Amino acid sequence: MNQNRLEQLLKFLADDPNDPFTLYALATEYRASDVEKARSYYEQLLAEHENYVGTYYHAAKLYEELGQQDVAARIYKKGLQISRQEGNMHAFSELQQAYNKMMGLDYEDD
Template identity: 35%
Template sequence: MDRIAQIKQMLETSPNDSFLKHALALEYIKLNNDTAARQLFEELLAYEPGYTGSYYHLGKLLERQEEKEAAIAVYEKGMAMAKAANERHTYNELQSAYEELVY
């Protein structure tokens, strides 16, 4: 069974598991299926906005889709959430991506 099928099977019993949704979105990115990945990241962050690791990947996805303003907004929200959660590493990653895009 491939990883996507495995993760989907696990999601059947835990449909709101943010870790599984994040993992599935990353698998879709590997397959260049940005549409499915974006949908999962957006769902995940709507349900659990404190899942800070997803902001970076969603922002990068939006950059690839040439949606600069949307990517900036995602990085900004992610930085605010990471700062509130005192997640320095995540904050620094988001800040770097943000600065690279804006400056």
Template identity: 40%
Template sequence: MSRREQIESLLADDPNDSFLLYGLAMEYRKEGAHEKALERFDQLIRQSPPYVPAYFMAGQMLAEAGQANDARSWLRDGIEEAQRQGNGHAAGEMSELLMTLGQMGE
């Protein structure tokens, strides 16, 4: 059984577990299944409270895929949420990545 399959099996028992959903998203990312990864990242940010690392990883994955505008959108939203949650470290990391992409559209 692959790591992804193991995570999916665990999620069957607890489909809203943030740690498992994040792990599944990261496995999809590693496999190159970016759409599936984005679906899980989106699921994570719709939770209450949103799972801040999902914003950063989605932004990073989209930037690597050459989708800078989408990456910037995820990162801006992530910075706002990180600040709301008092997570200055995450906000700083996302700000740094956003700066490397440039603030404006392509």
């Protein structure tokens, strides 16, 4: 974790506590050092900024890594719905691949 970057992000958050990009950046910054803080920022994004598509992949991955596949699956599915609704087919494709992999539905032809 880069302390200077974290301090700057916290200043941004103080200036605008509802900015989804700042919340997302904080979740990403905390991801490696404080999983609970990262999770709380992802949860805030999911609750308050439903259309912030970038959240879904990373939040679901975090839950997947924590062994909470049911929560991860729910987040992937919601992300698929939102990304399609927003017309973000790149995010849709990434979410679909990650969901399929988690569910054991990815396979490669030999």
